[in-house]
Amino acid sequence: MNETIETILNHRSIRHFKNEPLTNEQIRTIISSAQAASTSSYIQAYTIIGVKDPAKKKRLAELAGPQSYVEENGHFFVFCADLYRHEKIGEWENADVIPSLESTEKFMVAVIDASLAAQNASIAAESMGLGICYIGGIRNDLESVSELLGLPDRVVPLFGMAVGIPESHSDVKPRLPMETVYHEDSYNVDEASIKEGLDRYDETISAYYHARTAGKRSDRWTAQMAKMLSGKKRMYMKEFVEKKGFNNR
Incomplete structure (x- = not known):
């Protein structure tokens, strides 16, 4: 087993970080690693927003839960599905790209591209001794998140990632057989x-x-899933995604 595999298998979510910001070099390394991920047809349909402003991090922490570790970490990244650039490319190249951009296929491409980039970023961060925690809670109120981050149409924030120096480590949580x-x-x-x-x-x-x-x-895992899936959560998502110019065809 090599160090890369050991890093992957040793993953756990970190929710308590030391009060120490990431260096610019660490941030650039994480982003460069994210960009090295595979991308469908070279489309690179994602954007990563790094949030440093304390007021914005505090607001994101409130929207996400509240979850204190969205505010208290070394750096907070928001991964977005992004076809805004591609709409502009269509305008500049005099090409009718709108039907393609509005398709379910391109929505899936953007979500997958962003997810692949995020996992590369996660592994890069953990390989440097940092900890990470994915934050799906930003989807509690995507309208507010989009306004806070100034996101145009054809950009949908998918999830956040808190990164920093771990204050403590939990045990690795067992996965399905x-x-x-x-x-x-x-x-x-x-x-x-x-x-x-x-x-x-x-x-x-x-x-x-x-x-x-x-x-x-x-707790039993199956009981957890049954309870969670019995409730309705973020049921506004389809309307929001379509409003942003995705998944309309």
Whole structure:
């Protein structure tokens, strides 16, 4: 096993950071690593907003939860699906790009491109001894986030990433059994097999929480998912995305 794989397998979300900003060199290295990620047809349909302004970080922390680690970290990045540049390219090159930009396909391309870039950024940061935490909470109110960051149409903020020097480390959280997520040649729809894997995973997760909380929690993963998915959350998303000029065709 090499150092890169060890870094990947050692990932955990960090929610307490030392009060020490990233250096410009660290930021540039993280962004350069993000840009080295694969991109569909070289379209590079994303933008990364680095947020340094304390007032803006505080406001983002409020919108995201509140979540204090959105405000208290070494640097906060917001990853955006971005086709604004491409709309301008169409204008400058006298090409009718709007039907393509409004397609579900290009929306997926932009989301995937941004996600690939973010994961590269995450691995780069962790390889430098930094910690990271993805922040989906910024999607609680994307209208306010867009206004705060001055995002034009065809730019949708997808998630944030808090990065910094870890104040402390939690244990690595167990993932689903590999056979649950990796199927060969065709999808395994055998319910008994799926149930058996999830039952084993529930036992693992319950033990993890029990040890981590000194017996105060013993949640099952399947119960967590059932409870979460039974509620409605961020149901405005389709309307917002379409309003921003995405996913209209």
